[in-house]
Amino acid sequence: MGECSLIKKELILGGLNCAHCAEVINEKVSKLDEVESANLNFINKKLTLNIIDSSNEEQVIKKVLDIINSTEPGLDIKVICNSSKPNNIKKEIILGGLNCAHCAEVINEKVSKLNEIENCNLNFINKKLNIEIKNNCNEESVIKNVIDIVNATEPGLDIKINSKLIKEKAIEDEHLDKDNRKSEMYKLIIGGSSYIFGIYQMFTGIESRLSNLLFIAAYIVVGGSVVLKAFKNMIKGRVFDENFLMSIATIGALIIGELPEAVGVMLFYKIGEYLQGMAVGKSRKSITSLMQIRPDVANLKVGSKTKVVSPEDVEVGDIIIIKPGEKVPLDGIVIDGMSMVDTSALTGESVLREISNGEEILSGFINKNALLTVKVTKEFGESAVSKILDLVENASSKKSKTENFISKFCKYYTPVVVILSLVIAFIPPIVMKDATFSDWMYRGLVFLVVSCPCALVLSIPLTFFSGIGFASKKGILVKGSNYIEALRYVDTVVFDKTGTLTKGVFNVTKVKPVGISEEKLLEYAAFAEANSNHPIAKSILSYYKKDIDLNKIENYEEIAAHGIRIKYNDELILAGNEKLMKKENIFYSQAKEVGTVVYISVNKIYRGYVVISDEIKEDSKDAIKKLKLAGIKQVVMLTGDNDKVAQNVANELGIDKVYANLLPNEKVNKLEELYEGRTEKEKVIFVGDGINDAPVLARADVGIAMGGLGSDAAIEAADVVLMTDEPSKIAKSIEIATKTNKIVMQNIILALGVKIIVLILGAGGVANMWEAIFADVGVSLIAVLNAMRAMK
Template sequence: MDAEGDEGITEQIVQFATATLLFTVASAFQFSERITMLLFFLSYLLAGGEVVLRAFKNIIRGQVFDENFLMTIATIGAFAIGEYPEGAAVMLFYQIGELFQDMAINRSRKSISDLMDIRPDYANLLVNGETVKVSPEEVRVGDIIVVKPGEKVPLDGVIVQGHSMVDTSALTGESVPREVEKGNDVLAGFINNNGVINIKVAKSFGESTVTKILDLVQNASGRKAPTENFITKFARYYTPIVVITAALLAVIPPIIIPGASFSDWLYRGLVFLVISCPCALVVSIPLGFFGGIGGASKNGILIKGSNFLEALNDVETVVFDKTGTLTKGVFKVSKISPYNGFKEDELLEYTAMAESYSNHPIATSIISAYGKEVDKKLVKEYEEIAGHGTKAMVKGKEILAGNKRLMESQNISYQRQEKPGTVVYIAIDKKYAGYILIADELKEDSKEAIRRLKDLGIKRTIMLTGDNRMVAHSIAESLGLDEVHSELLPQDKVSKFEEIAEGSTSKRRVAFVGDGINDAPVLARADIGIAMGGLGSDAAIEAADIVIMNDEPDKIGEALMIAKNTRKIVWQNIVFALGVKAIVLIMGAMGMASMWAAVFADVGVALIAVLNAMRVLSYKPAKG
């Protein structure tokens, strides 16, 4: 709980305790009627003075029909007919409910603020070999910062020196520390566990991951879910209806029923007003969605508004990008196949040397698989042939490494391979020496993610990719996807997605999951755009409605489960609140319910609904 929240609740408790003491003295001791009324009235003012004041202020603003108005009319009416204890008691119990609601809301906010307490206070800037403690806003892109054990990483960047274990739980929801070393990317908000690391800053503080996450969470409550909007509209019409009904209940029966007591029916009308307060709905429903967003954040899922949280319940189709979403986006040598008497290690060595001057991801993966330092002195006459591959003299031998077009252009007889991946053909002194197969690795949880989505009722899972048909279909088959569309240009992805969306039923939604700059248009077009936020592009994260902080596809299933649990609890509150109120309203109109029953129907129901809504915050989706 923040300091302001603590202070406000302490004041409420002191005020409430004093009001309760006055009420107890007035009830327990025999005073004259005037003193008794005065004690009850003071208790009433201490407990409900703010409610009465709010009611009058709202009336001046033209906002007549709200819970403050209902409570004020009902309690003043009780005093008017001489029911002093009940008038004061109603306000006392109402304030108990308000106090517990405030404590519950503060607890929810505290959980999220604790979770989001990742904003760094300072950065250790390296200047002329010494560290200077500065504000993160003062650090520029390209500067070197030092992060010591136990400190937060203040800005996004790349490690240039040192290695360590970092706690990423505040961003990703993952409790297992991650090992990082020179060349690895680190994000603002990570906590350095042991070693000292030097980081070259890649983004200014305003553009850093921690700032964007905080902005997302802080702005999320501004986007209301349809259920919240429905309750707001419901209360707008419901309140004047019950006020008019209560007035008619108090006035008409004494006129038309012989012997009916005006004070008896006025009391019933006042009870009716207290019962009818829509507090349980007005407070607990937004709190339910607020808790759902907080619970998702704890699991490394950032949802930009409760409207998107609720919309997840209606998703029928999930469309995926491939590279960086279902696969790691990192090329890796998956097979080395030598021919004509060459050996695997010999083929890999020659190819790594021939590719040693190239920055292409395929060349990098081959050099990585070689695993040794390439002696570039042994490489002569290096030539990169655009769209074909490379040519170089290595240890006096001519090495050709590239695609089938390279082999054909050099008139080399080779064995063409139809494999799911990128095939690099190698020729040594114009003689075919074999091939190396490069493939993009699947993420460990991709298959499980697709299975879980189907278990949760997703009818169609589709992949859109610019990769070749064979690779795309191989991946789709291994993951159990329903459809795959390959060899798409970025603009083709949008048109293909629109075809899929148009084919979906009107009330069901289509989600798109991506991570790259080229995915941003589709993420913006989708009913729900989901971005991989760990290593995803800024454009994708900006365009998305939901951000998965650790890049795990299985988190999509967790997000769906959180959405379903949130909706279930919100509707439990709606049905419970309206059901209890309906029963007690009928009993109140028939003279079978007193002010005490009315207090339960209002304050008690609101309190139970709030406590129920709080369960959303601690919900942990089961692993698939």
């Protein structure tokens, strides 16, 4: 093929969990005549295409989509912009004063449907709308459209775009909320006083005209803003929001002569809204405090002086000074100083860690007792603290099945109840004898008050977000509420061995020569392993301690799953496992020691073995015990190590089943075997180091990466990242997930249960508007307070 320009395209294959299907798709797409090359990254679920420029781009994409859909139907496929062009534009919009969860959902849905928006996520807790604008679109025009949607859905919000001063915005927003609450409180006091005085007038039998005027005054003061907002929304076509429903219900009560009750319902609705706003504000503050790890400033070294700057303004290679008591603003390497650092914000561990010259330090740590000079290795957007904040704040974009169900349910629930209210209000007086219009109208109005789904729309996402925030405080990063939900149903936990249950630090524990000296055997082993990056190779080289002349090594060859073959000083050296000895027909004596054994032969003659042992983590035994107590039915271990080592570790830790001598792709196959005969509610966790085990992490229902502190590969591949090397935190993550899901179910049962009871009683004429207002605002308040328990 002659030289030609290429069009690069990327497709995101959401929901792709089958490694084999990914290979089939990649192979079929690569064979298309119009495609110069294709690469499907199974971990990122991203298919990158290089399309020949002369081809019809749309037709090629259609062919690719047909291949994907025929191989693995039901995937959520997104075609994203050309990777050869600049990246999509990411913008962050702060919606100050946003307190309506239902409105937040409407905004998010409308913005996501804009053609110019690649994806968006509105985090109601942080009042933060993150949008990604396609790079070929007019940024100003798109933002204007987004702001128009926000203003049309929820007018009067304080909208700010992409300011770096996050902390100042949060403080300003908090002041705005306080001012709004103060204004509402004054209205409630004035309206409440008028209402109480009106009730007093009624009960004392004084002329009712004055009491009616007091009731009307109270209604205007307390409910005027609700009626006005309902009218504005009605003009825009929004007739099923809470303001409209409450206005119609109370105005209807006024029309049929229930003046005190109409005013009382509006008053207690606003009191309930006020208390609910306070509760949401408190929960928002509590969740935000869990994640107060963002550094405020950095001390940039400029010549012999230091300059206080924003962390975003520091570049890779710059030198920063971190004083005692300060947060570390950026990732880097310590080049001067030694100090104790508090890592609890990232890891959940209270024990201080010593850090000194040449060691890595991460943003979010707190320097405790001495001055540190650090060379920056990552810009702020790529630092540990930024990635953690991004993961936690955007976790709400990966919704659980429960959240998706509630969203769909609420779309139908409100219209259905409103239609029923109309049926109840108008049909019985027409078809039934002695049925009075005012009585059935009142019953219909009760239905209207109960028809708002705010208790569900607000409390369910809040509960999941609270659980995710609490987990992050414990050093457990959960990437979405869908994984919190999946953790609840886990009955099998599959562990990788090395670096997960064991420390991954190998030491030579035995050298057994045959016919040569111990020193000579080590020399052969060291030269054989000199070009390998495997931890076992490094342990042999570390034990050998002498310099190695790489020029003496010839014909280096790694034999997959067997070992290494080299020529050294004109001698053929083989170093590897038993399979290598058998493959080369070398007579050898089997080692009796427990550990990883490297057998050595020289010129096809067996010369002995070296035993390397890995130490089990102190935490591992306790971790397995806690998992069993948490109700996990089966604990499995997969390892590339030999049977003897694997069985020894399994026996010591109490693991149920072991598979040894596995290659990375064989681990995926074993995991597939474990899935046979499973139901939807029998989930599997795989726990690995996040690098070598990426395919298995991606295949499992929940992939957990161990020791993810600073590891980009771990954060990328896993669904849950444990920021320390402690396997016992797996049981803690299951405990948090179980509690979070229990609270979610409690809120669903409470909200729906009370509403259904009040609807039935209202239809029967037993429940009045007071019960209806409790079923709406009262239940919402209780559900929000219950949701906050997920943070403890």
